[in-house]
Amino acid sequence: MPVISSIFLVAALVFAVVIGPQTRPWTWGPVMAALGIAVLAALPVLWKRGKGSNDFGLLALGTLTAAWFGWRAWLSPVAELGQADLLLVAGAVGAFVSIRAIAGHSPAERILSWGIALLLLANVVVIGKQILDPSFSPVFRARAAPHMISGFFAHYNETANYLIASSVLVGAAALFGRHALPTRILWLLIAIAGLAGVWFTRSRGGIFGAAVACGVFAVIALMIGKRRGSRWFAPALIAIPVIGLGLGAFLVMGWQEAQEFRQAGTGIDDLLDNDCRLYLLGIALSCIGLHPLAGGGSRSFSWECLRLMDGKAHGDIITHKPELVHNELVQAATDYGLLGAGLLIALLGALALAAVLRILFEEPVKERDARDAWRLGALAALAGMFVQSSFSFVFHLMPGILLLGICLGQMSRSTAVAPNSQTLGSPILLCLAAIASAVLLFPAGWKGIQVTRILWPTYFSKQPATSAEARIDALTEAIQLWPQSTLYQDRAFIFQTLATVTEGPGNDESAEQAIDDYQKASRLNPYDPGPAINRANLLSQVKRDAEAEEWFAKTIQLQGGMEAGFRGHFSLALHLFHKGLRLFHSENADSALDATEGAAIHIEEAVKQTPPWVVNVSGRDSRISIHESLGTLREAAGDREGALQAYDFACTIPTGNRAHYRAGVLVGKMAVEAWSQRRPSEALKHFIEARRRIAQAGNQLPLGVPPSQSAEYVAYLDRTIAFLKGAKVEPMK
DSSP states (O other), X not given: OHHHHHHHHHHHHHXXXXXXXXXXXXXXXXXXXXXXXXXXXXXXXXXXXXXXOOOHHHHHHHHHHHHHHHHHHHTOSSHHXXXXXXXXXXXXXXXXXXXXXXXXXXXXXXXXXXXXHHHHHHHHHHHHHHHHOXXXXXXXXXXXXXXXXXXXXXXXXXXXXXXXXHHHHHHHHHHHSSOOHHHHHHHHHHHHHHHHHHHHHTOHHHHHHHHHHHHHHHHHHHHHHHHHTOTTHHHHHHTHHHHHHHHHHHHHHHHHHHHHHHTSOOSHXXXXXXXXXXXXXXXXXXXXXXXXXXXXXXXXXXXXXXXXXXXXXXXXXXXXOOOSOSOHHHXXXXXXXXXXXXXXXXXXXXXXHHHHHHHHHOOOOSSOOSHHHHHHHHHHHHHXXXXXXXXXXXXXXXXXXXXXXXXXXXXXXXXXXXXXXXXXXXXXXXXHHHHHHHHHHHHHHHHHHHHHHHHHHHHTOSSOOOSHHHHHHHHHHHHHHSOOHHHHHHHHHHHHHHHHHOOTHHHHHHHHHHHHHHHHXXXXXXXXXXXXXXXXXXXXXXXXXXXXXXXXXXHHHHHTTOHHHHOHHHHHHHHHHHHHHHHHHTTOHHHHHHHHHXXXXXXXXXXXXXXXXXXXXXXXXXXXXXXXXXXXHHHHTTOHXXXXXXXXXXXXXXXXXXXXXXXXXXXXXHHHHHHHTTOHHHHHHHHHHHXXXXXXXXXOOOTTOOHXXXXXXXXXHHHHHHHHHHTTOOOOO
């Protein structure tokens, strides 16, 4: 049974690296199915061997930690996000219990070591090909950052994390494992190549993590050499300064290379000047303050951060919704509270301390086994991953979570003792954990396999399904199996696109289907402003004004200070602007003016909360048009002073000079009125002002005003001014 468990644990890791290195939980289907089989195969071994273990305290702490995270995920305000985190917990627990079954069984250990080594080698080969051809993607249609080296992964940070952990695990097996010399040499070369791959990812957190992992590896290796009385211990001890200098050089040169590759400057100030992550950490600390003990639930940071955003403070940097904190420990405290983060720190610290103490003081065994190699690799790998997790969310993907479970299982390996009544707790806890993990993994794994098969051509295939009908059919079938807010949004987007390119009844039908899908997405994740703003815009498009304004208001509430990302105020301003135009043309001037007044308020709120570079040319033109239209409607309502204020404000906007023409025409009307009422001095004053404003407009004329009309009006003003001055009229002061 340990062999079966090892085979399927390796299979799970392969599927996680090749197919499932992403946050979409349905892509983890093959991973969860293979891991579920590994867990079931481990059950009888766990019960049999557990009676001889003496680590009940550590297992109890681990069980408590997993139970807390699982319970809080189960109660998460957004069920699908809680389910994703619950599956990650099940993945870590499954890998842990599988390792406990594999430990001490030589064939199973050998299969696991060869599996990790060969998978690492495959990644190194892919990285080599990407160095020659950066656009190469071995499995998926494209990668998130095609100019960066990422191996099988979509993003370079996850690649670096995987390479760090796998390399030190393989390196430890090469140095202290029970294997033939050629095997050990091969594994050592693969481990070195894997660590070299971290350099080529240009991941600054990964390079830092690799340096820390190698440092921990060297220290633990010296501990093992000391305990064993190895002949190389003394020379290695003397070489510590050289090792330290080498790791320091690797770190500094790697950071400089990464900065140069990003064209970001190579100074230490440039390197540490990462305002985005600092802002995210600050916001996360504020989120923790909202519910310090229990946390806000799985991924609660993704919606709580929005209301804590400050458009002026953060808008220039954060223009997309931050789904996760770029720090796993802070993320744990945000989502699962200080209790959850405290339990996690206590568990990792206790396991690390136990492993170190066993390395230092464990009684020597008659036949050397793999426990030293496992503990060495696990401690170094955990150190490297934990360091990088301070800069990225590596444990929210299956490869990272499986490696975490593998490391914790290897670190917990204890010395066998004679069975007694005090050791019965360990097998009970391990078996309960295995059963709970399998119960979660198998149903989700089966659904995930089906959904992945259905959606593969839509999302990942290098020969994608291009027709809208095929993609809609695939998403519909997937939604029936595993309803997800993101799947509803993806289908709605296709319908929305069809609604903009088709004409006739099909247009309205596609729009209504998109509206319905966005509403279903909002029901599954009521804290996401994305489907709310899309639904509001579609309702505006089909002229369901009251519903649209309700959803715009909901978007503004949900987006908080994230106007730069969701444009709730901006979109509502456009809606009210177009609504005002419709009402004006239908001779409902008062309602048109009210709508346009609201548009002006919201467009200015959008500008206040949005970086200038986000308000592009189109947004600037919309802003000018709204204030220009407001002036026209105020003018039609007899509010000339208000109209001039609106025109004057529009003129202050870059490229808003065309509003000078509107203002000039209005002042010209005031001049004609003064002349007709026998007030020549006042009339001349207004005619001169009108001429000045028209000149300020230059070539920028309002829509519908041809240059010939402007030239004719200017000629009229010039003639009138000349006539009045010729009549010895003095302009009013």
